[in-house]
Every structure is written in structure tokens, then in C-alpha cells.
Amino acid sequence: MQRSLAVLFAARCVPHRWSVHASSQGHWYWVKAFAELVATVEQPPADLDELTAAHVKRWRLGAGSAAGYRAVAQLLRQDPRLRSGPAADELGRRIALPASKVQSYAQVDFDQVKLAAQRDFRAALQRIRRNAAYLQRWRAGAFDPGSREYVIGEALDLLARTGDLPRTHNPVKDGTILGRYRSALGGCGYDVTWKRLFLSSREAVSLGVLLMATFGWNLSVIDTAEVPRALPDQGTDGHPVYRIPVEKFRRGPRLHFETRNVADDGAASKGRLITEALDATRYARAVVEELTPGTDLLVVWRAAKRGQPRRELDRHPPVGKFRFGIDSQTATKWGRGFGLDGSPFQRGRRTVLVVDRREPAQHSQDTHDRNYALVDKRVQAEAIAVVAAGADEAVEKARTAILEAQLVAGPLAGDVPTAIADCQDMTASPLPTADGRCAASFLMCLGCQNAHIHPGHHPRLAYLHQALGGLRSALPAATWQADWADSYTRLEDLKGKVGATVWNTALTRMTEADRDTVGLLLTGDLDA
Template identity: 55%
Template sequence: MSRRGRKASLPPADFSRPERIQPDGLVVRHYNTSGRVKEYDFSTLPVAEPVQRSLAELFAGRCDPNHWSVHKSSKSVWHQLEKFAAFLAAQETPPASVEEFTGALIDRFWLTMASTGTNRASFRTVCSLLAQDERLQSGPVADALARSVPAHKSTRQSYTTAEFEQIKLEARRMFRAALLRIEDNARHLERFRAGEFAPGSKEEVVGEALELIARDGDLPRIQGPSGQPYVPKKYRKALGGQATEVTWQRLFLSRWEAAALAVLLLAEYGWNLSVIDRAEVPRATPDPGGQGQVTYRILVEKRRRGGGSWYDTENVTDHGAGTPGRLITEALAATRFARAAVERLKPGTNLLVVSRTKRVGKDSADKDRRPNVGPFYFGLSNDDVKWWTRAVGLKGSPFQRGRRTVTAVERREPAQHSQETHDRVYVLPDKNVQEAAVPVIADGAEEAVELARKAVLVAELRDAPDPDDEETATADCSDAETSPWPAPTGGCGASFLLCLACRNAHVHPGHHPRLALLHQSMHELRSVLPEPVWRRDWSDHHARLDDLKRRIGPGGWAHALTRVTDTDRTIVDHLLAGDLNP
């Protein structure tokens, strides 16, 4: 059976298992789980031919899905064997066969590899491979191959909260801009399909172009006098040129934007790069209660667990903005045109992260990666991550440190790995976790945060309105004449957003829906404004609403959002636009 419960098809009657080692005994072929092959020529190693053949035989024994399911594994061991072969060639009397390997030879190899963690890992791998040879399973050489090599302690640390928030903010800005662009063009395409535009109008030509892009992944090209292909004039004129930004990017994510989505998936779910690269489209289950909520069942593939334990599932529900399932809803919306085009070209692909590549016709040299389908690219590679970090002005890949931050600092629980791995690899060596674990620092930090939060919200919380108070856009006011921000002509001259910072203001449950909506809207506003602008104009107001949310509690806050009225929405829109400022 397949992992989705479908009966697996049988191989053809004339099927025979491909041979991993060629007749000459020196070329090994590694077939990954997708059936793509990579060859390794052991005749290139600078050792005697009998040694080449012995190493090739040992290497071929591991080139099966139970050991190495991807080429990345075999390439890593190949590079380590190259180091071992270079060591053998440098000996005063290089061994002519494996029978001439001695314990002293292996000990000398250890001395050359003990200096760094990477080399110690290489030594362990080579010894593990050599130990499979029956000729090396007894005597001093077997003892040398069984040497205990301590694991290298990683120096990688988690991000600070400020660093990780900046990374998420950059990713959110890029992905949100792409999502809004795709949604806007999707509405235009729907109107074109409904025949709403006048024949021959610019809007109709744009709609026609979008139809072609959605169908083929790009606009048709015409050969110019110089042989250079270009977009027909009527589309260039309507779209504003033929650059990718005004053509296929109207409906598809670029690879940079797909990388931004991947960073958000990391931050939300703690997925690492390999999980995101192979993530399939989640199954959507509608809310049985009829509230319009959708629960996604996500299949998570984690190959490092070993055969038979690769797959796990996670369920997340889209309750609205800020809930775990909302990112999946947005990811599906941003990739829907690309996934539909891929389904027409190659049915059954079913991958979540699909983008449009500029390098059409140029597949990745990495045969572990899913080949492109037409102009569409799947998942995320290390190169994509490097391009994205450079594009947003960051340094280094955010995935390894980011995953450590999500699991060890934010969630404080395992994500797609065991509790033992979580504690040993992610928690105990991390300096941020160590610092947070010191009782005095933890108590002092908690007290400082509590005092800061008390200082943020000044307005008084009440269970019911006071008939003598005057209602404002955000609270009830008991005395506008004694405002901390008096107007020149008398009364209060402050913005209604400052009511929560005034001792004359009273907040009761009737205000909660509007304030919860205002808080949510300010949070969304942050993703589209430059950070200095948002910090100057909105951060203090957002912090007061954060404090209010903490005091009301998550249950009460979520309930308040369900009670938002059209009047609340109108007033919040006016507040954000500055229409109610004095």
C-alpha cells in the first residue's frame, strides 16, 4: 500500500532490479527513491586497484533505500572515502589490498582526522563502512575500527527574540505582498471570465493575458528581427512591459517569495528545510459545526527517522487571522494557479510549495530534487535560501538556527523529533535556554515584564459601563476636562487611540470586540509598513492592546473577535486611517 492508502502497482513482468555495481567492479550506481541514478567511479581514487574494488563493493552494499534513500547520503560518504584514499596514497608504503590494512594504519588515520568535528565524523563513517568487510572483523584492525569517537558538540545557537522577529517580519512582508498581488490578479481574471470587461478595453486585454499565463505559465513569445523572443505588443502595452514582475508574477510566486513562505512555515510549525521541500498539499476537512472553519491534515515526511517511520501527521485549524491554520490557507491561495498548471502538465504531483522559475528548461543538477514541470519549480533548495537571505539583507540560512529557536525557545517541545533529541541537541547546549533557566534571572525577568505590562495599560478595566461616562471610539471617558492631553479650546485633544493610556478611561466587555479587532488590524498593518514607521506610529498602541489581551485572557479575547459588528469594523477603519484624530 502507498502512504495514502492506495494499492501499490506491481512492476512490469520483465522487471529486474538494477545492478548497483557495474561488471568492471569499479563503477557504482546509486538509485535514489525516485529512481534517478548517480554514478561513482572508484577507479579515480588514488589507491591500488584491489583496494578500489573492495571499497566499491562496500559502497555498493549501502546504495539501497534501506541505507541511503537519497544521493545526498552517498555523495557525503564518497567525499569521505576520497579523504581516506588521499591518506592511503600519502603513506610511505601504501597498502596494495584491504588485507594489508592494520590497526596502526587506522590509528594514523585517526590522528589526521581528530582535529575537527567534521573530520571526526568522517573517520566514524569510513570506519563503519570498512567494518562491513569480513577481512577486517577480527584482530587489532577491528579494534581500531571500533574506536569510540565522541560526537562533535555543535556551537550553533538559537536566535534572540528580536533577531527572529526581524526574520519573520521580512518573510511576512515579502510573502504578504505576493499574496495580495496574486489575489488582486485572480479577481481580475474572474471578472474577465465572467465577461465584465468591454471588448477591446485594456482591462479585457489584461484578463486575456492572465488567462494565458494561468494556462501556460507565461505569455506567448514572438521572434524579433534579432532572433530575441518578445511578448506581443498588445499585451506589453496593457501589462506595462514584459518583465516578470508584470507578466507571470501576477499569478505565481517567484522562488524568492516561495523561500519567504518557507521561512513562515518554519516559524509557525517548526519544519526544517527538508520537510518543507517535500511537503504535500494538506487535506482540508470542513468544520462539522458549520462555522466556516477548515482543519488541515498535514503529512510530514521526516526521512532521518529511518525506514518505516518517515511519515507523521499534524492537524491545524484556520479559525481566522493569527491562528495556526491561516498560513496553510494563505499558502494554498498563493500557489493555487501554479498547482493547477502543474496538475494539467503532470497530474498527481501534489506538492504544496510550487513557484515559477526564471530558468525554464534548466533542471537542478541535484537529482534528489523533484524535476521541474515546465516552468514550475518545487520546494526549496539551499541556493534559494541563500538568494532570499541576501535579498532581504540577512546573513546565513535562517533554517537551522530558526528551527532551534522555534523548538527550544518558543515552543519548548519537540517538533518532528524525539524528546531525547530535543533535550540533547536543541535545549541543553543552547545559551538562550541556559540563561532563561537560571532562577534568579527568570524571576527578575518575569517581574520586570509584569511591571512593564502594568505600566502599558493605564485605563481601568470594569465589568459593566458607568452611565455617567461618555462613550469614545475605544473606551468610556469619565472626565474629558482633566485629560493629560488638553486641547487649546478645552476638553481632550488626544487621539482616541490614547484612551487606553489615560486614567480617566474605562474599558468594559462591550469594548472588547472592537479593541480585539483593532489589535488584529494593527498586527496586520505591521507586515506592510516599514519597521521604523510602524514603531513610531503604532507600536505603543499595539503594546497597550497586547496588555489588554493578556488581562482578558486567550478565551475571552477569542470570544470577543466572534462578536465584532459592522459598526466596529467601520470605526476601526476610521481609526487606522486617522479620520478620528483631533
């Protein structure tokens, strides 16, 4: 059994199936749980060919999650011995994954998340820019070599070139910063040493939150985001336009990568965040490029201590004391540090996609609708007003496009004949002229409560209905909808009221006068 499971497992550890370590790691835990469960039955199967429907059913009930059951079931179905028979039938049973419980933020809460990230990242950006300006002055020879200001500049230069300051030797952990720099900088704390030029892990998360809120990126995209390049032709206004490469892991081979162009044309533009991110990480990226050329990742931050173990094998390995992207544990720590119940990325990204943008990002439209929009309570609540407004509009539209004329048995005394009906009161027109006459088209008689329709009108109206149906196939859809749809709908309503038999019989009684009148109505000459 172990050997067979190992064969199935190894067959999936290839780039086109499991392209990241997290996939194989998660499946390993589920396969292990499955093996432990079937080992507890009274007669454990020695191999997969001895697996029964009862074993599979027991796993389905005891897996603990729909995702775990489906993962193992998909793996087992790859074995030729489990492609037919009772166990195969049981493995083929569909089991729905539970709807995601992640919900978007209320707008006031999301605004607070963005505000916290903006304050944290902007403070770091200003600190780095301030020290960058100081370093430029030192390199330009603005300070006396014997002064404290000179030593500070020298320390900044060392940080910019190496990522650290000279320390006493210690084989186990970081040694103490040399007294010359410790005295000039005001101590050896992070705030007065390496944070002068580099982001901390918390500040990198703040940058990631802003990237998520601005572009709708998830953690995997932020983790692997490459450095955007400014296009060589910036146009006449001089504003930088960045080409941003984005890797979309779940979109399939041909849709795996895409690029987007964003311009920095003001403080509120998306491109401004890219400019600020490049400024905040420029010294870290320079050190990384010196140590490991070609790394070229956007989100770079400095770890406080050396020797921190890698927790996720799918993320870019550290370069010296520098780390890349954002892991889930650091994101959770950031959220709790700012008073949230955990990482802001899943809820925040959902808020961006289903409330702000209302469109998918690194997934398909079907996934966006099914897993994001339709299950989100905020979207559902906001949809109530939209649905109600749509229903009101539909009702109003129905009222304007139904038959309002009254059906009578025959001509009534006092009625005035019109082209398609009789009018009982010409002075009560819904569209009166200055002298009190009716200015509406004759076709509007079908939608006027003053009109009377009797069997003598049926032949002409049945022919008009037939003619409008012919126009529908001859005219552009938009033209027919605008000019004739309402009249056709009212005639359909009339046909339903009098019955198809009466309607078809009326066509046999149609006269040349009826044909001529309908022709004039369709050309508009009669209304003129």
C-alpha cells in the first residue's frame, strides 16, 4: 500500500501538476491520514486492489474536510486498479467543497486597514529618503572627516554597500556594532542602524497591503512580483510609466503571465505607489544584486538577525539578511499588531475584487462570480437595492409595454375611429397639443386607456402584428427594439387575450384598406 501510494504521489510531483512545495506537503498530510485510517479497520487492505467501497466511504466520513477527501480520491483514481468496480464508483461520488467563510471588510474597516498600512509604509519611506539625502551629501564631501556627521555618513555608506555595519566577531550570533558607529548613530538598535536605509518585515507587509489594495494582488503574486521597469518613452509630460509583470499561478500555462502598464501621474495614481516602492527598496535591492545578481524582486526587506530558518520552500531563499515577499505568518502578525483578527490579505483582496473593482484579477470570471461575489454578504446586502431598482424598472417597463386599450364587443356610440382603434375621448389624450387635440402616434392607441378595440379592428391589428414580426428579422436589433418593440409586445398581449384562433381567422378577413393603413403606419406617413 505504501509503495503504491508513493508511486501515485511521485507522479504528481511534476511542474504541470504540483508546481509548488505547498501542494505536495498538503497532500502528504492527507494521504498520511488516509493510510492511518484504513490501517485501523479490522482487515486492513494490503494494497490498493484490496480497497473496498466501505473503506472509501469510511475515509469520506472521517477525512475531516471535503478538500482532504477530494485530494485523496483524485490521487487514488489515477491507479489503474481503481478505475472500475465498487471502490471506483465510491471514489467517483461528487462531494461539494464548502463555501468560503472569508468575507469582505465593511468599508470603514477596510479604510482603517489601508490607513494603518499607509502610515506605516510612508513613515518608513520618509525615513529612507531622509537618510538617502544625507548619504548623498556625505558622498559629495559635505561633512568634516573628523565630525560625528561624517561618521554617520560613513555608516550609511557601509549599509548601502554591504547591508550591515562592522561588528565584533561572534561565531554563533551577530556581534556588537563597533563602538565608533554605535556612538555616532546613538546606539545599536534597529531604528538607528540598518532601518535608516531598509524596510523591516512589518513595513514590507504594509507595502504589500497597499499593493493588494491598489492592484488586487494576492500574497503569491506579491511574493514573486518582479521589479517594474519604466518604459523608455515617457511621453511629453515626463511622468514615468511602469510595465508590471504579473505571474498568475492558477490560470494555466498560456495565461500564466501578464503585464500591465501603470503611470505615475499624481499622488492618487497607481503608478505613484510603484515609484514609492522602488524608492523604499532601492538600497536593499542594490545589496541583493551585488550578492546574488539577477534576483530582481520588488518587495525586499531586511531581517533583524542572521540565521533565521526558511519556513516556506516555495518562497525565494534569503540573500544574506535580506528576505523577499511576505509569508502568511508575518502577515498574520502584522494584522494582530494593528488590532485585526489575523492577516488582512484574504479579506482585503476580496474587498478590492468584489466591491471596488467588481472584476476578477488572477482568476477566471466564473471563479470570481462563484467563489467571490455571490457568496459575499456585503455584495449580497448591496445587491438588494440594485435588484429592487431593477424590479421597479422592469415593472415600469411592463406597464408601458402592455395593452392598455379596452376590449369591447362592437363600436360604441360617441367613439371616434382612429387608424387602429376607436377613441372615446379625444380631449383626454396623454400627449395633448396646445389646442387640446391628441399628439400621440396612432400606434400609441394600443397603450391608451381611452382606446376601444372591437372585432372590426382585429384584421388590421393581426396584419400589423405580422408586419412587425417581419421587420424584426430585417432591421438591426437596436433599431427594432427602440421603434417597434413596445407596439409588438402590446399586440402579443392582445393576441393572447382574444385567442390564437380568433387572431388567425381575422387575418383571412383583412382588406386592401387594412394593408394600406398598416403600410402608412410603418412608414410614418399616417402620423404625419
